[in-house]
Amino acid sequence: MGSKWKKAKVALGLNLCMFVPRTLDDESPPPSTVVSERLSDASLLSSRQTTPVQSFNGLKLSKSSSKSSKQTCSICLNKMKQGSGHAIFTAECSHSFHFHCIASNVKHGNQICPVCRAKWKEIPLSGASLDPIQGRVSPSPINWPQNDALMAVVHRLPLPHPRRDLNRRHIVPLYQASEPGVFNDDEPLNHQPQPALPERSTSGKSTEDTDSVRAMEIKTYPEVSATPRAKTHSNFTVLVHLKATAAAAAERQNLSRNQASLTQISQTPRAPVDLVTVLDVSGSMSGTKLALLKRAMGFVIQNLGSNDRLSVIAFSSTARRLFPLSRMTDSGRQLALQAVNSLVANGGTNIAEGLRKGTKIVEDRKEKNPVASIILLSDGQDNYTVSGSGTDQPQPNYHLLVPNSISGRDNSGFQIPVHAFGFGADHDASSMHSISEISGGTFSFIETEAVLQDAFAQCIGGLLSVVVQELQVGIECVHPSLGLVSLKAGSYPSRLVADGRKGFIDVGDLYADEERDFLVSVNVPATSGNETSLIKVTCAYKDPLTQEIAVLESEEVKIERPEIAGQVVMSLEVDRQRNRLQAAEAMAQARVAAEQGDLTGAVSILENCRKTLSETVSAKSHDRLCMALDAELKEMQERMVSRHVYEASGRAYILSGLSSHSWQRATARGDSTDQSSLVQAYQTPSMVEMLTRSQAMLLGSPSGQRFLQPLLSLRSQPSPR
Structure with missing residues (x-):
């Protein structure tokens, strides 16, 4: 039992419930008693006292925890002992791992430490030597630096030892209750009054002409400012530049501080999010991958606000909802961390089933936060739904992986972006890219396992900063002889109407400070005048907090038409x-x-x-x-x-x-x-801020420690029931 207590105390810094994997020496208790072994940090503290010792920068750790960390694998948190039959690898950065834990991280030549990101000159599969007698791989002695005590606070979660696979049947996952047929059991939203916005003026062409709270900016750039009167252009280009500003959010925050009569106003003016994460826990995710996934999910959970809601789908051969869509209050976070910690990797890869269940959560919810999104992560290929065999189907039909409501095949108008993350060298990049493209999300390639948390951080940094929704851009020709030739909008849906006199681009949501650039081509006729009016741009969008529709118009785009043009400057x-x-x-x-x-x-x-x-x-x-x-x-x-x-x-x-x-x-x-x-080139300040926060946690900087204090303060709270 002593070894279990050491692991438990290491996990205390995580502020979450944990389970202690069984050993072959343990007696097998009845299944009803297994769940009780997932001890909460509060119950651990109450049942056994430890003497705190001063560590770096004021962070306190127990003596036994600090001592045992030198003999603990920083990936699986199991003991490392020479002569126990398990090889040990200690890198030149002094971080130590079981050989089997780090092997999957370096099998493709990756030379970056998953803990501190240091580049290794030697890797376990090539440069290091194995002592078959001691069972040890080590170019340097085991020497856990004191600074790595912070890594006990980051989401390092215990994993079952590979030799204990036979005992996995004793691990009872959380939330064993049967799933409902309809996922309408989402936790109710925390309805709070929002500060009133300044009254909009009804005069003028635009509802935003005199509005001090402007969420959009429009700029236009013709390819040249002047062209000769007698010259015609069949493909003259105008750049439409859009930017979603954070000014509206900042203005709301100032208003909320100044209006003392309004109570219970949210301290953060951003739109709350409903997030569903669909996570691959197939057999190939075992070891380092699952440990780093748990850590990354811990970061996501800790950075969601109390008005944000989260649900997690874990899929392998089948898919299961770990918990309903729940607000990330203190108790909600603890429940979510418990569920993530309970994950065990095994089985095949059924991406389609995971996506179907994740989409169903969003579709069936009784109440809706303004922003909704799905995060999908997989390290393999779907071996249940997609098949590329057969002469009539040379390429897999990846549309089969995407539910009709996301792909738009059922004409429901339902559109929830799936941000897909391909993990490692063996994932199916084509399918993951197709899923994201069909749904309006992005595809990220995580080549090095250690940057998984950073990739998630960048994604949620954007999702937690949405300031514009349902943005539609309209382009209209002004000159009667002008016509639109094309709209170059990338993956955004675009169309020309009214005999080429008008065009529209459906943009959707924009994060704070995000920019969009679209090239509009027009045919410019000859003229006898001194200038030609080309186009004007209109933006219509919804404010995610107030649900108001706003319209913003640009000035007319004009070019000069001299008799003889001077030097043309592009x-x-x-x-x-x-x-x-x-x-x-x-x-x-x-x-x-x-x-x-x-x-x-x-x-x-x-x-x-x-x-x-x-x-x-x-x-x-x-x-x-x-x-x-x-x-x-x-x-x-x-x-x-x-x-x-x-x-x-x-x-x-x-x-x-x-x-x-x-x-x-x-x-x-x-x-x-x-x-x-x-x-x-497309990172926003919100993304950069979240990335910095992620890296500060991993590197143990003072800013990372300050961020971790709220997590540590939850130790004294009772475990949720």
Whole structure:
């Protein structure tokens, strides 16, 4: 029992309930007593006292916890002891792991520590040596630095030992009650009055003309400011630039502070979220992957607000809802952490069933938060629904994975984005990308297991900052002889109506400070006047908090028409977006060539695009986006050097890039979500802030410790029933 107490005390810093895996030496109790072994931190504290000792920066740990951490694998939290028959790997960064725990993390050559992100010069499968007598792999002695005591506070969850697989039948998952036929048991929303907005003026063309709380900005840029009167253009380009500002949210916050008569006003002006996470817990997720998934989910749970609601679907061969859509209050968080901690990896991969059940939760809910989204994570391929065999179906039909209500096949108008995360080298990038594309979400490629939490952090940083919903952009020709030629909007649905005189782009939700750029092509006739009015832009959108509809109009876009034009200067803004679209098109073409087996042709397509971009106005001006596109195209070329490399990472990297550029939204790509990376052109301040918070937790910085104090303060609260 002593060893169990050591593990329990290590888990105390997690502020969540845990279970102690059985050993072969334990007597098997009746099933009714098994659940009681998932001891809450409160019950542990009340039943056994520990003497606190001062650790770094004021963080207190028990003596026994600090002592035992030096003999504990930082992935599975099981004891490490020489001569026990299990190899031990200690990296040069001094973090120690069981060999079998770290093996899955480095089998593809990954040389980054999953704890501190240090790059290793030696990896267990190649550079380290194994002592068959001691059962130890170690280029350096075990030396757990004092700074890593913080990692006991981050979501390091105990896993069953591989040799105890026979005892997994004794682990009774939480929430064993049968699932209802209709998921309408969501927890009621916390209805709170919102501060009144300033009265809108009814005069003028727009409901926002005099509104001090403006959530949208519109800017337009013609490709050139002047063109000769006698000259006609069959494909003249105008850039429509949109930005969702955080000014409205800040204004609401100021109003709420100044209106003392209003009570129970939310301290955060953002729109609350209904989030459903659909998590792969198949057999391939065992070991490091499941441990890091639990840690990442712990981060998500701790960063959701009390008005946000969460539900978790775990799927393998089948899918199961761990708990209903619940508000993330203190008790809600503890219940969610308990459920995540109970996950055990086994079985196959049934993505379609997981998505079906996750979608059903969103569809059946009685009450609705303004924002709703699904996060899907998988490290494998669906082996239950999709099949690419047969002469009549050379490619898998990935639409079979997506419920009709998400794909729009049932014409219900129901649209919930699925943000898909492909985990590791063995996931089906094509299916995950298709799921996200069909639903209006993004696809992220998590190549290195250690950045899973950062990838989740970036995603929820956006979801927790939605300021505009159901945005529709209208473009209308002003000059009677003008006509729209095309709307280049990426993956956003667009259409031309009224004989090409009007066009519309359906954008949907925007995060705070997100920007969208659309290229509008028009035919410009000759004229005898001094100027030509081209188009005007109208934005109609819904405020997610007040549910009010707002309309904003731009000024008319005009160009000068002199008799003889002087030197023509191309707009840098227009050229920059042309480069983005051209690079995205090259990526798509290269992917098609690679899927057909022509890797040489794919590399050539990317190389030609790089040469074309290097000759543009943006490149010569050292534009940052143009430099980022060149770096990204080069990275894709390197991931196409062989069929093996392309299958392992090239396909997923390209698809994640296509997802990012087509939606103009940040995705995790490769082994980093660092905001300093050139490919992260679409990160918002909210995403960067959440990423910084995630990395501070992992690195044990003072800011990370300050963030963790609310988590630690929950120790004294009783475990929820």
